[in-house]
């Protein structure tokens with residue numbers, strides 16, 4: 475586990491470069507979102523690099539969760555929400571009305587602040603998405619379930635009670651199960667909305683380390699209002715800020731650029747803990 479109590483002042487230095495080619499997996503252009511006509515995000519343009527962990531930081535209410543929910547069209551579920559602009563995931567035009575939403579959400583998985591396992595057994599939390607998407611059946615299901623639970627470090631903890639309710643697990647275990655449930659679908663992108671902030675410090679550390687271990691294999695977009703966490707884990711950082719009543723992007727770059735030489739006064743003050 476990371477030694478969270480003695481923070482490295484520049485953890486991005488010397489870290490294996492998992493996303494050196496810096497090819498965008500997602501490109502976001504001029505994204506504007508309104509709720510009942512009131513803008514929540516305005517004109518956001520941002521590349522999300524392949525295999526990188528991009529941290530989205532900024533004060534409460536500046537549109538971080540809204541941004542994530544555009545990327546897999548969860549915004550479609552909110553009455554009165556409009557989304558304008560362009561989001562590309564490879565060749566896919568995410569905001570095109572004809573997009574297959576089930577397929578999109580398989581490619582772009584999501585983890586929320588509060589773990590939300592299905593009120594089913596531990597095993598069924600994984601077999602349900604697998605059978606729904608016809609990814610495994612019969613004997614292959616057991617192998618896939620074991621592999622997924624091993625990937626999130628849960629196998630040894632739950633192997634003897636796969637039929638137990640997922641809701642009987644601790645918060646940290648539930649969050650790891652939710653990660654496993656997303657990973658069995660072999661997504662390209664994982665969206666993480668403050669995934670550690672509802673957990674106790676020990677469990678938060680375990681989940682953070684797990685997320686960090688996924689860098690390189692998946693493109694990760696993680697909202698966090700914990701700047702120390704962003705410093706520890708981010709390859710790239712996007713800072714959102716309120717301007718004229720709506721969230722806008724004030725700065726985007728590598729963690730080294732944004733934390734060491736922030737380009738904006740607002741970012742410098744926010745990152746120094748003076749504002750926000």
Ligand code: ADP
Nearest residue numbers: 509514532533534535536537538539540541552
């Ligand atoms: P953050 O995640 O940065 O705290 P949000 O994306 O949750 O910010 O919210 C941005 C703005 O959009 C806020 O003003 C919030 O009240 C508004 N908002 C978010 N979700 C909804 C919704 N479902 N209906 C109406 N307004 C919303």
Ligand code: MG
Nearest residue numbers: 538539540667
């Ligand atoms: Mg939020």
